Amino acid sequence: MDRIRIRGGRPLSGEIAIGGAKNAALPLMAAGLLTADRLVLSNVPRLADIQTMSALLAQHGVAVDPVGNAGRMLSIGGAITNTEAPYDIVRKMRASVLVLGPLLARVGEARVSLPGGCAIGTRPVDLHLKGLEQMGARFDLNAGYIDGRIDGRLRGAKIVFPFVSVGATENLLMAASLADGRTVLANAAREPEIGDLAACLVAMGARIEGIGTDTLTIEGVDRLHGADHAIIPDRIETGSYACAAAISGGSVFLRGARLDHLGATVRILRDAGVDIGEEPDGLMVRRLNGLHGADVMTEPYPGFPTDMQAQYMALMSVAEGASMVTETIFENRFMHVPELNRMGARINVHGTSAIVRGVPSLSGAPVMATDLRASLSLILAGLAAKGETVVNRVYHLDRGYEAVEQKLAACGADIERIGG
């Protein structure tokens, strides 16, 4: 099992290319089920989750073919020959549930394993199912699988989400694109990844109004056609490497990063003492003076993203003063805290909030990655710590970050992957 070893204390300096957004690429790949034509995606990140989604689509009969550009371009297409999403794939990647809406919309049936929980929470899919039921789908739960079917065609409906759900918005947006009639999604998620999916669906012939707002109106069409779509840059990778530049006391140019996708992350990082400058083709991030504590609460976009919470907590662990970090999206997303505390951080969790009291420095230690974003927060802490840090179970990391050690080493970090 791979581990990553970091010897801290070196300010980063140089350039990091920001890849395509994982959380845009996954629903976009599922959108490939909506048409028999070929959907060509470019700027695809090379990640374990992309491989998993490719395998899932392939077993549905839809081929995912790399078309040059070192695998960053995928051509997706083919007839659906199997409507089951098996447990052994779904349990590895919850985003597999995003095939549910497209399968029902395209062929009227789907048998999708319930994703089950994961480290950060129970992760139910009730909003996905309730919305699809309003569109006429019927579901039975059999042996851990959701058996869904629709007699005829999905019907447009007015769906009001009781709270914001990225995945439910995506599943229902895709289903509504091929439904009979008008669908309104109220209290829809507004993450940039939703806008990217909507833009691609429009390019495929879908009729969608309200893109970028919390109310999406979709006029269903009879069929969708192929398209070419470039995936937006990854805003969470951007925020993660901005924290790397800041915690190391360095300055890094994030090529391809988009300031307008960062929402509250920009304000919060600037409040904490991180200098973020917008350039024509990316962002310049540096730490000019000391870091100081700034409170944060995770919220749906454009609020501070839950996917940045662990990384921000690592940054605040060496800031001057205290900060309160409140997690409102997931019920168990503080597993990085005991690992950071092993490195000398002073973090106390009280329910859904954590008090972080900044310390002058962290000390390297062997630590355990527990989930994707926690893995990166431990690497950030290792960059700042005195001595050596070894992060174990980095398979979590490889799901969502491409070539982390190469990108950081190119900016001067003393970091390497050690196998076995």
Ligand code: EPZ
């Ligand atoms: C997406 O997950 C992202 N994953 C997550 O990123 C991200 O943390 C999350 O959105 C929030 O921004 C992908 O896009 C592949 P939700 P998703 O539905 O869609 C509850 C990462 O690190 N809920 O917005 O699963 C749910 O349990 C990953 O890249 C229900 O109760 O998130 C959570 O508490 C982690 N019922 C809250 O809503 C439902 O039917 C928000 O979940 C659906 C969700």
